[in-house]
Each structure stands twice: as structure tokens, then as C-alpha cells.
Amino acid sequence: MASRDFVYKKFSEFYSNPSTVTPQLSMIGQRELGFLLFKERVMVRHKSFESMSSLKRFLSETVPSDVYHSCAYYENPEAEMSKKGWLGADLVFDIDADHIPTPCDKVHDEWTCTNSKCGFSGKGITPEACPICGGQKFETKTWACELCLEAAREETAKLIDILEKDFGFSHQEMRVFFSGHRGYHVQIEKDAVKTLDAMARKEIVDYVSGIGLSILEDEAKGKTQKRRRSTPFHLHNFGWHKRLKLGLQSFIMRATKDDLKNVGIKGNYAAFLENREVLLKRCIEENRWDSVRGIGVGTWRKLAKYVQSLEAAKIDTVVTTDIHRLIRMSGTLHGKTGLLKVEFPAKSLEDFDPLREAVAFKEGTARVSVSEAPEFRLGDNTLGPYKNQVVELPTAAAVLLICKGRAEVAQ
Numbered sequence: 001m002a003s004r005d006f007v008y009k010k011f012s013e014f015y016s017n018p019s020t021v022t023p024q025l026s027m028i029g030q031r032e033l034g035f036l037l038f039k040e041r042v043m044v045r046h047k048s049f050e051s052m053s054s055l056k057r058f059l060s061e062t063v064p065s066d067v068y069h070s071c072a073y074y075e076n077p078e079a080e081m082s083k084k085g086w087l088g089a090d091l092v093f094d095i096d097a098d099h100i101p102t103p104c105d106k107v108h109d110e111w112t113c114t115n116s117k118c119g120f121s122g123k124g125i126t127p128e129a130c131p132i133c134g135g136q137k138f139e140t141k142t143w144a145c146e147l148c149l150e151a152a153r154e155e156t157a158k159l160i161d162i163l164e165k166d167f168g169f170s171h172q173e174m175r176v177f178f179s180g181h182r183g184y185h186v187q188i189e190k191d192a193v194k195t196l197d198a199m200a201r202k203e204i205v206d207y208v209s210g211i212g213l214s215i216l217e218d219e220a221k222g223k224t225q226k227r228r229r230s231t232p233f234h235l236h237n238f239g240w241h242k243r244l245k246l247g248l249q250s251f252i253m254r255a256t257k258d259d260l261k262n263v264g265i266k267g268n269y270a271a272f273l274e275n276r277e278v279l280l281k282r283c284i285e286e287n288r289w290d291s292v293r294g295i296g297v298g299t300w301r302k303l304a305k306y307v308q309s310l311e312a313a314k315i316d317t318v319v320t321t322d323i324h325r326l327i328r329m330s331g332t333l334h335g336k337t338g339l340l341k342v343e344f345p346a347k348s349l350e351d352f353d354p355l356r357e358a359v360a361f362k363e364g365t366a367r368v369s370v371s372e373a374p375e376f377r378l379g380d381n382t383l384g385p386y387k388n389q390v391v392e393l394p395t396a397a398a399v400l401l402i403c404k405g406r407a408e409v410a411q
């Protein structure tokens with residue numbers, strides 16, 4: 001209780017200080033807003049605000065733990081769903097470490113099935129359904145370590161590259177955010193995307209994910225064995241084909257025997273490993289994919305499938321296709337970390353330091369009793385690891401550990 005009061009007090013100070021609270025949202029009057037209330041832990045939806053100043057007043061009076069807005073624009077944002085009058089929606093992508101396999105997720109992530117008769121638990125990425133009872137609700141214990149954040153950043157870089165080179169959006173047209181927890185959001189607010197329906201957005205999801213590339217299909221059904229063997233493999237020089245080519249090129253240059261085994265290529269290792277130069281020239285450059293003995297179309301297709309999985313941007317597909325989605329508002333605090341959702345220019349992705357830029361509570365310290373925390377960094381402070389000990393921490397670190405359920409305010 002004391003811990004929750006402490007976090008509430010910090011959030012309250014943040015939302016009452018006009019110099020720290022800077023929520024950002026375009027077209028606020030046409031958006032639905034939602035809030036998770038601190039004390040009651042209930043979600044309040046279908047709210048609408050005329051202006052930023054009225055929203056700020058509400059935030060300082062209500063002190064929500066999380067603030068969301070619709071990607072959509074409505075005639076009547078406060079009406080019930082069917083009567084809102086959907087006018088359009090931003091195109092939104094969510095990249096979250098929750099959906100990216102990392103070597104560390106087995107170390108710091110746990111999930112427990114909340115079905116009271118089941119309670120099965122495991123480590124790593126939370127499954128879609130419980131393997132024992134099939135339930136779909138879980139309690140999760142996660143950690144945003146630097147490896148996870150780095151993995152999310154790499155996926156975001158791939159996404160931005162695809163949106164830029166293949167869709168033609170400029171960096172200025174992409175709004176990029178750190179989510180305040182374990183990932184990034186990319187948002188496009190151009191008129192050209194606003195009225196896309198869910199099906200059109202699904203097409204974009206498939207493209208970004210590299211799903212349904214015909215060059216990777218094993219052949220149309222019904223063809224004879226003979227025809228199948230003669231189906232050509234050909235890559236042109238734009239879009240996904242170009243991505244596959246570049247990916248194959250770098251694979252050829254660095255592949256080891258083990259890499260070839262992992263990709264599922266059997267036997268003809270020497271043909272591959274001893275002919276790298278020839279493969280690069282004849283196959284990649286000249287598109288003569290069948291010109292090296294022992295490496296046929298089947299091998300290229302396997303390699304290309306592998307490269308597709310590397311080059312695809314691992315987004316949370318549901319977020320992009322849901323045209324009524326609520327997403328966290330930039331400039332507000334994340335209830336699971338006490339960190340801010342912050343916007344930064346797409347071109348700065350490489351240099352952006354989320355564990356510095358998202359720190360909201362920059363002053364003071366607090367004494368907390370930590371049950372368990374790995375070593376972590378916030379700004380210039382590297383802290384932990386801690387296990388069952390009382391420590392004095394910078395406020396932001398204390399709030400983070402309490403929000404994560406790993407510490408209590410020390411009595």
C-alpha cells in the first residue's frame with residue numbers, strides 16, 4: 001500500500017507540474033481517450049477532450065497510471081463504438097520485445113496461466129494459449145533489459161527501412177516513439193493512409209512481414225514433379241526481391257557449414273563454401289541461379305526463406321490492423337515502469353538511448369526493499385543486481401522496481 005501510494009504521489013507530482021507534463025496528440029477533439037485509473041485499476045474509455053489544456057487539467061486531477069488515445073478519428077469520440085462515426089485512423093506499428101525471441105527472454109521473462117484450476121507457468125515469450133488448459137489470460141513478469149531493447153530497435157530499423165524504401169514515406173512522415181517499456185511505435189498520420197480499412201492494413205502487415213512472397217512458395221499445387229524442378233527462381237531489383245538479394249549476398253559471404261545445416265541444406269556444403277565468389281557473381285549479380293553445380297533452385301529457395309525471416313520486421317500485427325485501437329499517448333507515463341513514452345526523429349533511431357530519454361523522475365532518492373532485480377541502467381546510473389536487500393535508489397529506479405513488482409518502499 002505504501003509503495004503504491006509512493007508511485008501515485010510521484011505520478012501526481014508529474015502530472016501537476018506544467019513544465020514536466022507534455023502530452024502530445026494531433027486532432028485531440030476527434031480522438032477517443034482512455035485511462036487506466038491508479039487506485040481502482042479500472043479502464044475508463046470513450047472520453048474526449050476539446051483541448052490539450054483540458055486534458056492536462058484532467059490528468060492532474062485524476063492521475064491515471066496509463067493514458068491512451070485512439071489511432072482513429074471520430075465524429076463523436078464519446079459515443080458507444082457503433083455510433084462513433086469512424087472518419088479514419090493513423091497507420092500504427094507496434095514493436096515490442098514481447099514478440100521478439102531474444103536469448104535473454106528465458107532468463108528474465110515468466111508467465112503464469114491465470115486459470116485458477118491450472119496455474120501452469122513457464123519462461124520466455126508468453127504463449128498465445130496455455131499449453132495445458134488452452135486459457136488465454138496470463139500474468140507476466142518481464143524485464144526490459146538492454147538486449148531486449150536493442151532487439152526491438154533493430155526490428156524498428158527494418159520497419160523504417162521498408163516504409164521508406166518500399167512504401168515511399170519520408171522520415172519526416174514517420175513519427176517514431178519509445179513506448180516507455182519494451183518497444184517502439186511508428187505512426188503515420190498522412191491523409192493517404194487514414195481511410196485504409198482493416199483489410200488494406202493487413203496487406204501492409206503482410207508486406208512488412210514478408211508473408212506470401214510467391215518466389216518462396218514451393219510451387220503451385222497440381223504441377224508435375226518435372227515441371228516443379230524446372231520452375232525458375234528469379235529475383236528482380238526492387239522491393240522484397242532486392243531485400244532477398246542483399247540478404248543472400250551477406251549470407252553467402254559469411255556462412256559457415258553450421259549456418260548451412262541450420263538453414264536445412266543437406267550435403268552440398270563444399271559446393272557452396274568453395275564457390276562463394278562464383279555464387280556472388282553468377283547467381284546474385286547475373287541472376288543465373290542454376291549455374292553452379294550442386295546448388296539448385298531448391299537450395300536458393302531454402303536460403304531465401306531463411307533470409308526472409310531475417311529481413312521481416314517483427315511487428316505486433318494485431319495493432320496495425322485494428323482501426324479502433326487505443327495506444328499509449330506520447331509524453332505520458334507508463335504504469336509498468338514509470339518511464340515516459342517519448343518521440344524522437346526517425347533518423348536518430350541509431351543513437352537514441354531509451355533508458356536516458358524516457359526517465360521522468362530526475363530528482364531525489366528513495367529507500368526501497370528489493371526482492372530481486374538484475375543489474376540495470378537508467379541514465380548514467382548502473383544499479384543492481386539486488387536480492388532481498390534494502391537500498392537507497394534514485395527516484396526513477398525506485399519507481400521502476402516498484403512498478404515491476406520487484407521492490408517495496410522500505411519501512
Ligand SMILES: [Zn+2]
Pocket residue numbers: 113114115118119120130131132133134135
Ligand atoms: Zn492454463
Ligand SMILES: [Zn+2]
Pocket residue numbers: 102104105108143144145146147148149
Ligand atoms: Zn532481455
